[in-house]
Amino acid sequence: MPILLQVNNLSKSYSGQTVFSGLTFTVSSKQKIGVIGRNGAGKSTLFKILTAEETADAGQIMLGSETRIGYLKQEEIFEPTETTLDYLRRTSGRADWTIKKLAAKFQLNENELNNPAHNLSGGWRMRLKLTGMLLTEPNLFLLDEPTNYLDLNTLLLLENYLKSYPGSFLIISHDREFLKRTCSETLDISAGSCYHYPGNIEAYLAFKEQKLITLIRANESLDRQQKHMQEFVDRFCSKASKAKQAQALIRKINKMENKRITIEHRAGITRISIPPTIKRQNLALRTNDLAIGYNQQALAAEINLDCRAGEKIAILGLNGQGKTTLVRTLAGFLPSVAGSFHFSAGSKIAYHGQEIINALPDKEQVGTYLRRLASAEIKTEAVLKMAGDFLFRDEELKKSIGVLSGGEKSRLLLAGLLLSKPDIFILDEPTCHLDFETTEALGSALQKFNGTVLFASHDRTFTNLLATGLVEINHGRAKRRAESYEEYVSELTKQLTQDINEQNNINYKNIEAKDKYLEKKINQKKIKNLEKELEKLKNQEKQLIDYFYQNPNNYDLAKVKELEEIKKNIKQQEGEWFQLNI
Structure with a gap:
């Protein structure tokens, strides 16, 4: 297979700290590679170097002569007045019908294409950016955490497309299920180096575990x-x-x-242990005709839910339907539009959301913060273990919170909440900045936790591991789903496949109708031009015939050949005219 990308002995350091050294790997045609590694291993740094956003300290990057790289950026700038279709025209330079044909695969129909691009939610923006990138026809593209903040529908659409994509790609993702379904090979970046394994994530992790057992x-x-x-x-x-x-x-x-x-x-x-809470009976939460939204405008109303103590409830739905709004309302960070809700008396609530992350005390040290949040009876050893489970060890514990990245702050908050011994966890995208080992460890720990968990997450592995009940918000209403999460995903996948096929059929019919219309217009123009040319040729023929009648004794060989050529052209163009009029 043709080589698209060759990386040799690539090295990168920041402020004297080595991120990786001597990275060497090859990407050939049709290879679909999942890039894994713990937070801070250098995965995103590698992508930035490959796309020339950053430079390596040493090493070589060589592209094949036919390589066309596409890179899906996390952030995209849209012009203030441009529609979704305008953006795709601007970034791809492709014809509208080509754009619409590909856009249909991601359910970007006429309504979405005519909407202002900057008004799109996160999931729709991802669909738009992916469509724009693919319209440039790369044969190797790079995706850095494409599943972050995607609703399940968009995630399944992306997954469906990648499975049938004929080119090559490198995908960084902490979503184990997503990697399993889309990538046939694995590139593990760890301990400053990399290992390219010719198998998917499940096969690689089994191989890695067996290798580890052998070494031990x-x-x-x-x-x-x-x-x-x-x-x-x-x-x-x-x-x-x-x-x-x-x-x-x-x-x-x-x-x-x-x-x-x-x-x-x-x-x-990694084994995360959550201190147990007081075991409670009956209901942990009840909502009565609850309406949620902003500025007294309801996104969802008449929400009547009972959550039993000890349940682990996943809140599901498309982006923009109200998942985060419900979570923030229950956590007390948004007022309800109407109705009421109440938790069981004396319950201690722990909330993980962006508001809390943004409000963390900048000057406090990581270790001090965790000790302060930890319940009084929790020993220092347990605090340090929890810190280590979320990648805060040794010198990291002495860092001021203000110097941490957004992802590090999110992990710190999670560690602190787990140590605080709450009765009820309310979690909004808790796994977004976690590698999949920590994600699965957190899911297992919460599943064993004897308290209650209400959460919104786009991570299927985490949700499938944790959820004992489902609440779906859709079309302004919230209701319990009776099936398991796995059954819910399967049902949604079937429905999406059907919708995509129907949309594609409609789209292809529209394209076919448009093509026929254009073909008819082109043929009409050809017929008109042929008729003009035939009229001109027949006039020339008549003039030559008249000349021979008027000069019977003047045999002009050149004019004889000219007349023969004209008759030949007339016959040919009459044949074309006849074919176009059938």
Whole structure:
């Protein structure tokens, strides 16, 4: 297969801290590669270097002669007055019918195409940006966390397209389910280097775990041998007859230490433990004709829900339907438009949302903050373990919160809330800045937690692991769904596939009708031109025939050949005229 991208010995550092060193890998035609690694491993930095947004400290990047790279940016600038269709015209330079044909695959119909681009929600913006990138016809594209903030419908549309995409791509994602369904190979960036595995994420993680077990067993075998030798040394080193042999064993023990394999932090066995709360009975939450929205304008109304103590409720729905609005209302950060809700008496609520993240105390140190939020009876060792589970270790604990990135602040808040021993968690996109090992560890911990969890998340693995009940917000109403989350996704996938096929059929019919109309117009123009040309040729023919009648004794060979050529052209163009009029 043709090589599209060759990366050789790529290195990058920031302020003396090595991000990665000696990265080497190749991407060939039709390879679909999922890029994984823990937060801070350098995945996004690699993409920025590949797209020339940043420069590497060392190494080479070579593109094939036919390589056309497409890069899906996290942020896109739209002109103030341009519609969605205007944006696609501007960025792709393609004809409207080509644009609409591809846009239909992402359910961007006439209504969406005529709306102002800057008014689109996150999910629709992702559809728009993806359509725009694909219209440039790249044969290798890079997607950096494309599933962040996507509703399930948009995620399934993207997944459906990528599975049938004929080119190559590299995708950074913490969504394990998404990678499993779209990528056939895995590039793991960890410990400053990378490993390219010829299998999907599930196969790679199984391989990695088996490799880790093998290394651990090798070290354990080394430990046993060293222990046996050390016992001999301890027993006989004081005896003159055995002293020489004991010294030889000491040297051997020291040499054996060189065979010990250094094993990096075993991310896959992260175990988050949430302190239990007081076990409560009956209802944790009840809403009565609750209406939610902004400025007294309801997004959803007549919400009547009962949530039993200990339930783990996933709040589902398209972007813009009110998931986050409901979460923020229940957390007390938005007033209700109408109706009421109440939690069980004495319940302690812990909320993870952007408002809290933005309000974290900038000057307080990470470790101090976690100790302050932790319940009084929680020991320091447990606080440090929780900090480590969310990647705050050693010097990281001494950092001021103000210097942390948005993702780090989100993780810090999660760690603090888990230590605070609440009765009810209310979580808005809690996994957005977590790698999938931590995401799954968090899901498992919350699933075992004896309290109640209300959450909105676009991560299918997390939701499937945690949810014991579903609430869907759609068309201004919220209702319980009886099926499991897995069944809900399956049903939605079938419906989306049907909708896409119907939309494509409509789109193709429109294109076919347009093509026929254009063909008819072109043929009419051709017929008109042929008729003019035939009239001109027949006049020339008549003039030559008249000349021969008037000059019967003047044989002009040139004029004879000219007359023959004119008759030949008349016959040919009459044939074309006849075909166009059938």
